[in-house]
Amino acid sequence: MTNLHIPADDLRIGDIIIHDDGETTVRELDRTPSGTIVTNPGSTDQITGYLWQHVKVRRAE
Numbered sequence: 743m744t745n746l747h748i749p750a751d752d753l754r755i756g757d758i759i760i761h762d763d764g765e766t767t768v769r770e771l772d773r774t775p776s777g778t779i780v781t782n783p784g785s786t787d788q789i790t791g792y793l794w795q796h797v798k799v800r801r802a803e
Contacts, residue, residue: 743800750779751793758800759789765800 745760753759757768759781766787772780773793781789791797 744803746799746801747796748799749793750791750795750797753779753781753797753799754801756802760798760800761789 743758751773753768753771755768755771759766759768766781766789768781769785770782772783774780777793779791779793781787
């Protein structure tokens with residue numbers, strides 16, 4: 743696994759987002775026309791942000 747700092751628009755299913763509250767595994771992505779991205783929509787671990795925001799992720803090589 744490799745740690746990366748990427749724009750949210752580059753997120754992939756299986757990425758692990760590393761954030762202040764721990765880690766969230768990306769199971770589903772919803773890219774909206776308004777420039778937002780929703781990770782795991784409707785779940786308790788849902789994360790919403792803008793496509794151009796950067797996130798720290800752990801990704802399988």
